[in-house]
Amino acid sequence: xxxxxxxxxxxxxxxxxxxxxxxxxxxxxxxxxxxxxxxxxxxxxxxxxxxxxxxxxxxxxxxxxxxxxxxxxxxxxxxxxxxxxxxxxxxxxxxxxxxxxxxxxxxxxxxxxxxxxxxxxxxxxxxxxxxxxxxxxxxxxxxxxxxxxxxxxxxxxxxxxxxxxxxxxxxxxxxxxxxxxxxxxxxxxxxxxxxxxxxxxxxxxxxxxxxxxxxxxxxxxxxxxxxxxxxxxxxxxxxxxxxxxxxxxxxxxxxxxxxxxxxxxxxxxxxxxxxxxxxxxxxxxxxxxxxxxxxxxxxxxxxxxxxxxxxxxxxxxxxxxxxxxxxxxxxxxxxxxxxxxxxxxxxxxxxxxxxxxxxxxxxxxxxxxxxxxxxxxxxxxxxxxxxxxxxxxxxxxxxxxxxxxxxxxxxxxxxxxxxxxxxxxxxxxxxxxxxxxxxxxxxxxxxxxxxxxxxxxxxxxxxxxxxxxxxxxxxxxxxxxxxxxxxxxxxxxxxxxxxxxxxxxxxxxxxxxxxxxxxxxxxxxxxxxxxxxxxxxxxxxxxxxx
Numbered sequence: 174x175x176x177x178x179x180x181x182x183x184x185x186x187x188x189x190x191x192x193x194x195x196x197x198x199x200x201x202x203x204x205x206x207x208x209x210x211x212x213x214x215x216x217x218x219x220x221x222x223x224x225x226x227x228x229x230x231x232x233x234x235x236x237x238x239x240x241x242x243x244x245x246x247x248x249x250x251x252x253x254x255x256x257x258x259x260x261x262x263x264x265x266x267x268x269x270x271x272x273x274x275x276x277x278x279x280x281x282x283x284x285x286x287x288x289x290x291x292x293x294x295x296x297x298x299x300x301x302x303x304x305x306x307x308x309x310x311x312x313x314x315x316x317x318x319x320x321x322x323x324x325x326x327x328x329x330x331x332x333x334x335x336x337x338x339x340x341x342x343x344x345x346x347x348x349x350x351x352x353x354x355x356x357x358x359x360x361x362x363x364x365x366x367x368x369x370x371x372x373x374x375x376x377x378x379x380x381x382x383x384x385x386x387x388x389x390x391x392x393x394x395x396x397x398x399x400x401x402x403x404x405x406x407x408x409x410x411x412x413x414x415x416x417x418x419x420x421x422x423x424x425x426x427x428x429x430x431x432x433x434x435x436x437x438x439x440x441x442x443x444x445x446x447x448x449x450x451x452x453x454x455x456x457x458x459x460x461x462x463x464x465x466x467x468x469x470x471x472x473x474x475x476x477x478x479x480x481x482x483x484x485x486x487x488x489x490x491x492x493x494x495x496x497x498x499x500x501x502x503x504x505x506x507x508x509x510x511x512x513x514x515x516x517x518x519x520x521x522x523x524x525x526x527x528x529x530x531x532x533x534x535x536x537x538x539x540x541x542x543x544x545x546x547x548x549x550x551x552x553x554x555x556x557x558x559x560x561x562x563x564x565x566x567x568x569x570x571x572x573x574x575x576x577x578x579x580x581x582x583x584x585x586x587x588x589x590x591x592x593x594x595x596x597x598x599x600x601x602x603x604x605x606x607x608x609x610x611x612x613x614x615x616x617x618x619x620x621x622x623x624x625x626x627x628x629x630x631x632x633x634x635x636x637x638x639x640x641x642x643x644x645x646x647x648x649x650x651x652x653x654x655x656x657x658x659x660x661x662x663x664x665x666x667x668x669x670x671x672x673x674x675x676x677x678x679x680x681x682x683x684x685x686x687x688x689x690x691x692x693x694x695x696x697x698x699x700x701x702x703x704x705x706x707x708x709x710x711x712x713x714x715x716x717x718x719x
Contacts, residue, residue, distance in 0.1 A: 208299045211313060215320040216292045218567070222575040223324040224337045224587045226629075227283050228600070232338030233632020234258045234647055235265055239279065240638055242269040250615040250640035250690065251665070253658060257651045263387045264341035280591040283339050290343035294335060295320055297350035298545060304357045305496035306549050314552020315545040317563075321570040322544055324578060329462025330533050331452040334540055337578065341389040348385035349396035350541065352378050356400045357495050360407040395506075395535040398425065403502040418501075422509045429517045429527055436524040443659045444525065449645075450653045453528040454520050455511075466536065469543045470507050473500050476546055496546070503542040510535040529654055585629045598712035599628045602695065603636035605708045606715055610693060614639055617686050617718075618695045620669040621645040625697065627712050633695070642669055642689065664689070673700035686718055694718050 228236060238259045241247050248255045259265045272282050295316055302315040323335045335346055358374030378400060385393035405417035439447070451457040477500050510532040517527035556562045579587060585597045595601060606616070616639055623630050623646045633641050643652070643665035652662035668685045671677055673696045682694060694716050696702060698709060704716035
């Protein structure tokens with residue numbers, strides 16, 4: 174693949190039409206064919222290095238909701254924690270509908286959607302890069318770097334640019350990129366077919382924002398804000414551009430002030446839950462997480478001053494407009510979100526409505542522009558037409574991310590695709606539960622079982638397809654967003670506290686869990702118990718609560 178990229182980018186830039194608008198430079202058939210082939214190859218490359226874990230983290234939360242839609246008999250207990258991720262998103266109903274319509278198994282559908290989300294994101298990134306750089310080396314460098322860094326953490330927000338599983342954000346992300354493309358086309362000034370460009374850009378923008386909104390309303394809101402800021406900084410008049418961008422930033426701050434002012438004080442119990450989400454509050458971030466905010470803004474600010482200008486220029490081409498306006502937009506959006514988080518997402522506040530909105534999630538857009546910019550400079554300045562350089566760079570960057578991905582899920586298959594036998598002992602126990610326990614059973618696990626050694630953040634409900642009391646990590650995230658879940662979450666935490674601890678006796682477990690209707694418990698293998706445990710392995714044992 175590296176040889177393909179090098180050969181393709183070796184084509185002379187003089188082949189480009191000097192007077193053609195940026196949005197039309199990719200319309201040539203050979204360019205479209207190359208981009209489709211490149212993105213398809215990079216999709217497989219990205220999956221190979223980042224892995225696939227459909228039952229882990231938030232993937233498990235969404236998957237439980239899909240399973241509930243496909244079989245309403247599942248999860249008769251603690252159902253609110255299964256339904257919460259579906260309350261504002263059509264992702265789960267859409268996936269369930271595809272399963273019913275296609276008659277394919279859910280694991281196959283999820284894998285197909287995961288591949289489609291990566292392909293669409295990379296292709297949208299190519300479209301965005303094609304409006305910023307004329308040379309193929311720059312465009313290819315942008316998309317190659319994005320493929321390598323898809324799993325890059327977004328500062329301290331507890332987000333990756335794209336997760337190694339399919340969720341609602343897997344589809345709001347490509348929609349966000351396409352919305353930026355549409356905005357650039359909508360505001361393109363040099364096109365000889367301006368009305369067609371405006372119509373096409375508006376349709377792409379509107380459809381992308383709408384699709385993002387039905388999948389992930391919060392991320393769609395930040396994408397909308399970013400495109401409005403991009404529209405503002407695209408004004409030709411410098412004074413108008415400054416006033417428009419400042420007005421949008423001020424409007425965002427004013428909205429935060431209003432929401433904070435009208436929000437009712439939260440209960441003390443809920444505030445304790447909110448404070449467990451340390452990634453909401455800048456004061457609880459480590460220095461290196463704060464550097465993850467400052468460094469991208471600093472790099473992009475330098476690029477605005479043309480210190481990261483292309484290595485080679487063609488006098489008749491002016492490809493700085495789109496790139497510079499995207500960079501200015503990213504800096505403005507990033508700075509505004511930092512200010513809102515700093516002033517309104519505070520640990521001492523009696524209301525956490527702004528913290529719940531997680532304004533720093535807007536940095537996904539900042540990271541997108543940063544990656545594309547660095548990738549373009551890498552391709553145009555260093556890699557150029559030399560296949561060995563492309564290959565070495567992809568092996569180096571991909572190898573680092575591959576090593577990181579292996580360490581993130583050290584006890585699970587790197588690719589948890591249908592048909593492969595899992596070697597994670599927790600997953601094996603959950604699968605035994607799925608096949609050997611009643612559908613209406615209610616399980617209890619240690620409150621923070623997801624962070625137990627060897628567990629790899631694999632979600633019990635998604636794999637075992639059984640009801641369970643709320644856990645600390647993922648269900649705690651749901652309770653922090655939906656305060657009405659506070660009482661149920663706290664009750665579950667108290668009942669499951671140190672369930673496998675050496676000091677916890679069977680009597681303690683029975684007195685804590687039976688009043689909640691629990692009939693089964695999953696204990697770590699070292700836990701002392703006289704319960705009947707029909708299944709056990711080196712990590713856990715599954716026991717009847719009696």
